[in-house]
Structure formats: C-alpha cells, structure tokens
Amino acid sequence: MRMAERNNAQTLVSMVEIQKSFGKVNVLKGVNFEVGKNEIVGLVGDNGAGKSTLIKILTGVHQPNEGEIYFKGEKITIHSVARSRELGIETVYQEQALSEQQTMWRNIFMGREITNRFGFLKVEEEKKETEDILRKQMGFTSKAITTDSIVKSLSGGEKQGIAIGRALYFNADLIILDEPTMGLSLAETRKVLDFVKNIKEKGKSAIFISHNIYYVYPVADRFVILDRGNVAGRFLKAEITQDELVEKMVRLAKTGKMS
Amino acid sequence: MERTARARELRLELSILGVFIGIFLIFLIGSPDTFTRFDIYYSFMSTIPFSGIMALAITLVIISGEMDLSFPSIMGFSGWVFAKLSNVLIDSGTNPNLTILLAALCCFATGIIAGYMNGTLVVKVRIPSLVATIGTMFFWRGLVNVCGQGFGESLVPVNETFLFKVFVGRLGGVVPAQAIWFLVLTAAFWLILKRHRFGGHVLLVGDNFESARMMGIRVNRIKMIVFMQMGFFASLAGILASLEVTYLWPSMGEGYLLRTLAAVFVGGTSVFGGVGTIFGTFIGAIIIGSLEGGIVAIGLTGFWTQLIYGLIIVVSLSIYSYFRRRE
Ligand SMILES: Nc1ncnc2c1ncn2[C@@H]1O[C@H](COP(=O)(O)OP(=O)(O)O)[C@@H](O)[C@H]1O
Ligand SMILES: [Mg+2]
Numbered sequence: 001m002r003m004a005e006r007n008n009a010q011t012l013v014s015m016v017e018i019q020k021s022f023g024k025v026n027v028l029k030g031v032n033f034e035v036g037k038n039e040i041v042g043l044v045g046d047n048g049a050g051k052s053t054l055i056k057i058l059t060g061v062h063q064p065n066e067g068e069i070y071f072k073g074e075k076i077t078i079h080s081v082a083r084s085r086e087l088g089i090e091t092v093y094q095e096q097a098l099s100e101q102q103t104m105w106r107n108i109f110m111g112r113e114i115t116n117r118f119g120f121l122k123v124e125e126e127k128k129e130t131e132d133i134l135r136k137q138m139g140f141t142s143k144a145i146t147t148d149s150i151v152k153s154l155s156g157g158e159k160q161g162i163a164i165g166r167a168l169y170f171n172a173d174l175i176i177l178d179e180p181t182m183g184l185s186l187a188e189t190r191k192v193l194d195f196v197k198n199i200k201e202k203g204k205s206a207i208f209i210s211h212n213i214y215y216v217y218p219v220a221d222r223f224v225i226l227d228r229g230n231v232a233g234r235f236l237k238a239e240i241t242q243d244e245l246v247e248k249m250v251r252l253a254k255t256g257k258m259s
Numbered sequence: 260m261e262r263t264a265r266a267r268e269l270r271l272e273l274s275i276l277g278v279f280i281g282i283f284l285i286f287l288i289g290s291p292d293t294f295t296r297f298d299i300y301y302s303f304m305s306t307i308p309f310s311g312i313m314a315l316a317i318t319l320v321i322i323s324g325e326m327d328l329s330f331p332s333i334m335g336f337s338g339w340v341f342a343k344l345s346n347v348l349i350d351s352g353t354n355p356n357l358t359i360l361l362a363a364l365c366c367f368a369t370g371i372i373a374g375y376m377n378g379t380l381v382v383k384v385r386i387p388s389l390v391a392t393i394g395t396m397f398f399w400r401g402l403v404n405v406c407g408q409g410f411g412e413s414l415v416p417v418n419e420t421f422l423f424k425v426f427v428g429r430l431g432g433v434v435p436a437q438a439i440w441f442l443v444l445t446a447a448f449w450l451i452l453k454r455h456r457f458g459g460h461v462l463l464v465g466d467n468f469e470s471a472r473m474m475g476i477r478v479n480r481i482k483m484i485v486f487m488q489m490g491f492f493a494s495l496a497g498i499l500a501s502l503e504v505t506y507l508w509p510s511m512g513e514g515y516l517l518r519t520l521a522a523v524f525v526g527g528t529s530v531f532g533g534v535g536t537i538f539g540t541f542i543g544a545i546i547i548g549s550l551e552g553g554i555v556a557i558g559l560t561g562f563w564t565q566l567i568y569g570l571i572i573v574v575s576l577s578i579y580s581y582f583r584r585r586e
Contacts, residue, residue: 081475085475091473099470099533101534102466121454
C-alpha cells in the first residue's frame, strides 16, 4: 500500500526508508514518510523521537545515511538549504528566521529583494506587496501593525504569521512548521493555527510538528506518529478521534506499544 | 511610543541634531568672534573629512556586526605606498599626472587587499574581528615602520597635478575638495544603506546572522565586501590627508582610531549591529572633529578637550540607550 502511495500523482514528497545516525546513535531507523498535495500532515511524537531530524533531511540541513527522497515524482537529493528552497520547501522555525530590529517589508523580502538592474531596492513595491500579504493573505487587521513596523514589536504568534506569509508569498509548495507554537500563549497559538489553516486554503501542503496533539488535531488531515526513530502509527483524521489519538500516545509512552 | 522604523530613526536623528545644535550654540555664545567668521569653518572643512570618510565606512562594518581596529594602520601603510611610489616614479622621470594616478591606484589596491585580509581572517579563519584586527593593526603599522625606517615622504612633486586638485584642491578658491568628497560619499553611503540590496543585506547580516543565512543571503560575501570597502576608504583617507599637507608622516593615522569610532557611536549607531545611521555618523564626525578647535576658541585650554569629549560621548549614548530601552 505504501508503494502505491509513493507513485500516486497526489503525492508531493515521499521519503523512503530513511536512516540517519549521529555517530553511533541511530536517530532514524528506516522511516517512510509522505506528504500529499494540499495535505497538512501532523508529525507527532515525544521529545527526541527524531521529528526535527527527519524534516532537516528535507530542508537540506542533514544528509541521510540511507534512503531516498522523491519530490513531485522525481528522485532528488537535497544537498543544501538553498536547494530545498529552490524546490519550494520552506521552513518556519520559532522566531529564528526573522531579523528582529528590521521592518516588516525588509523581513518579507529578505534574500529575495525586488530591485532594479543596478541592485537598488524598489522600496515602494516591496511595501505594497507586504501590505497585501499582511491584510489579504494573513488577515492582519490591527492598525498598529504596518509594513514599516519593527518585527521586535510583534507578538510571537504574529511573527510566526509573518514567516508563514512570507513562505506562501514566495509560492512554497511545502511549508514545514517545527514546533511553531513553542513558548506561545494560548491566544497566540490559536493565531498560528489559523495561519496553518490558511496554508490549506491556499492549496499548499504542510508538515506540522508538535508534541501537543490538541494543537495538531484540529488543523491536520493526517497524523504520523514517530517513536524513537520508527513510525509507530499513521492515521487519517477520519479514522480516529482526538481522544483516541491521545490515548494511543499515552499508551505508547508507557508501554512502548500502540495497542 | 511609535514602533515603526521611521519613528525610531527620526527620534535618533533628532536627538543627534539636538546635541549638535547645543554644542554649536555653546561655541557661538562662548566665542562669537570666531564662530561668525568663515575661517574656523574652512579649517573644519579641510580636516574633518579624513576621519569622517573612514567613519562612514566603519559604520557599515559595525552595522554588519563586526569591528575593525586596523583602519588607521591601513590608512598609514597605503598612504606610505602612495607617497613612496610617487617619489620613485617622479625620480625615474615619469610625468607627474601619470605618477599620481598610478600611485593612487596602487594605494587603493593596497587598502582593498588589507581589507580582504581582515575579511579572510574573520570569515574563513574565524577569528573574532575585534581580535583579528588588533593583529592587523600592529602588522600594517609595523610595515610602515620597517619599510619607511621612520622617514616621511614629500609630496610636493605632484602638487601641480590635476588629480591633486580633484583630491584636495579648493573649489572656487575657498571650499576644500575633500569636504565635497565627504558630502558626496555621505549621500552615497546613505543611498547604499537605505536603498540598495547590499545595504539591506548588511543590516540583515548584522541583525541576525543565522536568519540571514537561512534566507539565502550570502553572508560571508557580505562581510568580505564590508571589510574591503573599509580598506578602500582608509586608503582614500590616506591620500587626502597626506596630499592636504603635501607630506606623508610615517605616523599618519595614529590618533584616528578612537575619534573615528566616537563619531560613529555619538552618531547613534548601535555597537551590537543591525541598526545604524549614516546621517548620524556624518553629524557625529562633525561634532567630534570640531570639538578641539571649538574648545580652544571659547577660551578653555587644550587640557579640557578630552574631558569634554568624554562628557559628550557619555551623554549622547545615554540618550540613545534610553530610547532603545523604551522601544
Ligand atoms: N546534530 C546532532 N548530533 C547528534 N545527535 C543529534 C543531533 N540532532 C539530534 N540528535 C539526537 O537525535 C535524537 C532526535 O532528536 P530530534 O530529531 O531533535 O527529536 P525531536 O525533534 O523529535 O524532539 C535526539 O536523541 C537528539 O539528541
Ligand atoms: Mg524537535
């Protein structure tokens, strides 16, 4: 069944039998993982399960020891972060990819500025696009947030919104969110979840990593549970309720088995 | 307090302007005779640009999150190359106009290579720039000493040339050309920092190196260019300062380090990188450059100079720090 999925035209990316070790530590022990087109996958599991390591292989930070990656049906190797972005894979980390003391418009266009052929910035154009991203794409309504706002003055949830909005604007096909709600208040977390729903509405795909199922469940279409370097279970949202999923996770943590 | 970039900049630049106007009012009241006549401004215009131009360049270095302590020595060594080569070429019968052109080009090349060395030590060898440039500071100064053996070089043989007039001539017989250079370069630096992709990248690299790298900015290349432009403008300052007095002192550049840095910080650029203002550096350079003359003119002895430098630096930095904390 997994083989069939991999060759499906609906599959955006698939990782096959991925193994990764750091020195003697086997962190990923042959993981199969795929994301469909316009699908939000919740990647859950305890701390240290290997979630971040798995997605860092997709973003070009780590190279796998074994295994293959297919993107839009083609076998690829992702040797650098730049390559992964070229393919249309963007990662949103907690606060990491923003320059705090700079304005919103500089952050949105960081590394991909709109310039004339002498390299001078088309500031008005960048501001106008930023305004569109803020109001239309991300649905910011607060008058206090403008294209000229300094990022430091935003809340944690708003910052994640900017990072997601930036990824959408540049037409990423796959947006990876690694614990995007870590350290955020409940209200802020809700905002981030709304941004994730926005990814779905825009027709794009996402991997949403969290160890909190209550955040993942409402926004994801499918769940993959990672446990000590192995996939311990996969469920479509239609197959499982939130409570059942939580129960399975608890049992997994206690006994090392799903059922 | 409004939290847009424009509001932040306006606050900063208005406070710098405030400090500047305050100081000049004191000068004007303390010595109306001196400060209502052109002479003192003429003297400011001929001397401030040397450290002012280097202050513009070091502002970029500081915004990028690095430091360069070697620029006065680069100024000294590349200036020595300029003067020595001028004399060698003249002695071998070369036309003075060609001589100064070749000597200037070699001087610029020296400055750029020295900057490239700093950049390499920081980016490739990964020595923190504060430490690396202490090393190169001694190295280039030492090279002047070894090569020049303590002797200066006269630049009189090239003082009738066209380039001499371009560098340090007097516009309309009164305005020193180096003051025009300083003005033009201030505008150019402002444009690059605010309106060019390169300046934007310098800000982003200095603000958050990791995020800039993740977003695909070629962070190491940006740092290399930043150090190389510092070397280049130090060599330009070397040419201007030695031509102005038509003599190269082997100690040229000494004494510039702390005043130039003071100009940048009094101007409001943050020592932590990521933010900075060219306008502030311009005003800061004028403040620092005019203090000594002003202090003497209002009747205090030269002994007061350092005390007043210290006061102005501490007061202005306190104002900026207060604003930053409230942001
Ligand atoms: N660069 C690395 N070098 C060595 N060990 C690592 C490295 N990155 C992760 N690990 C180890 O791999 C395991 C999985 O880590 P990680 O993928 O971050 O888990 P998760 O994101 O699921 O919490 C942990 O035991 C961690 O210590
Ligand atoms: Mg993790």
